[in-house]
Amino acid sequence: MRCYWDEEDIWFYFEVDAEGWVIxxxxxxGPELRPVAAASLVEWQRACDAxxxxxxxxxxxxxxxxxVSEWEGHDPEALTSEEFEDVWVRARCRIASGQLTPRPIIST
Structure with a gap:
């Protein structure tokens, strides 16, 4: 799914598990859709352990x-897994390559 936060001009894209947790x-x-985050819960947990x-x-x-079941004030749009994966791969490649410096994520 994806949600738009107009106060910060940010599109949030989420892949969630069966229980609604963001994975x-x-x-x-911004208008150029600059990737500022591309996080994985599994990777985050591994980094924590390490x-x-x-x-x-x-x-x-x-x-x-x-x-996501506990979120308020968001009107998410459904995405296919292919649509999410396309956004994920492009954002992740840009961030991993060091072409830009992401800022910390704002939790929803």
Whole structure:
């Protein structure tokens, strides 16, 4: 799914599991849709276990908490898994390549 936050001009893209927890998240900012986050919950947990959480957060961000069923004030649009994957791959490649510096994720 995806949601738009007009106050910050950011599109949030989410992949969620069956219980509604965000497992991957992308944030695209401004009219140029600049990737500012592309975080994976599994990677975040691995980084935490390895003592490298600050490094992961500063590079890729974090996923939103709590589960989507508890969110208020958002009107999400459904996406296919292919649509999410396309956004994920492009954002992740730009961030991983160091072409830009992401900012911390704003939790929803």
């Amino acid at each position: 991957r998240q992308v944030e695209l900012e 003592g490298r959480l600050d490094e992961y957060d500063s590079r890729f961000g974090i996923t939103a908490e709590p589960p």
